[in-house]
Amino acid sequence: MTYSQRLSGGASLSEVLYLEQQIDQIKEERVVAVEKLKQYEQVAENEQTKDSQKQIADAKEHLNMMSTWLEELENTLDELVD
Structure with a gap:
């Protein structure tokens, strides 16, 4: 709805200005909220990275432990075969 449509629909100038101010404020708060969300996601990503x-x-x-066991078993097998 355009500014003139709002006024012709019976809304007063002060009501329109108030609503526009609220819309602008909410848009600004939304930008801040999106930035916070991005920060939280980065923190979560970093935590996942640490876990990974x-x-x-x-x-x-x-894997190193299994490699050591495998080497010991192969050596033991070699000793038994010799």
């Missing part, structure tokens, strides 16, 4: 890094480190440690 820990999982990767744990997996590497487990």
Whole structure:
């Protein structure tokens, strides 16, 4: 609805100005809220990254442990065969 349509519909100038002010304020608050949301998502992303890094480190440690066990078992098998 345009400004003139609002006035012709019976809305007073002060009502129109008040509503426009409220709309502008809400738009500004929305911009701030979107920025906060982006920050929260980045924090969550960083936390997930830390969790992923820990999982990767744990997996590497487990892999190293299995490699050591495999090497020991292969050595034991070699000794038994010889």
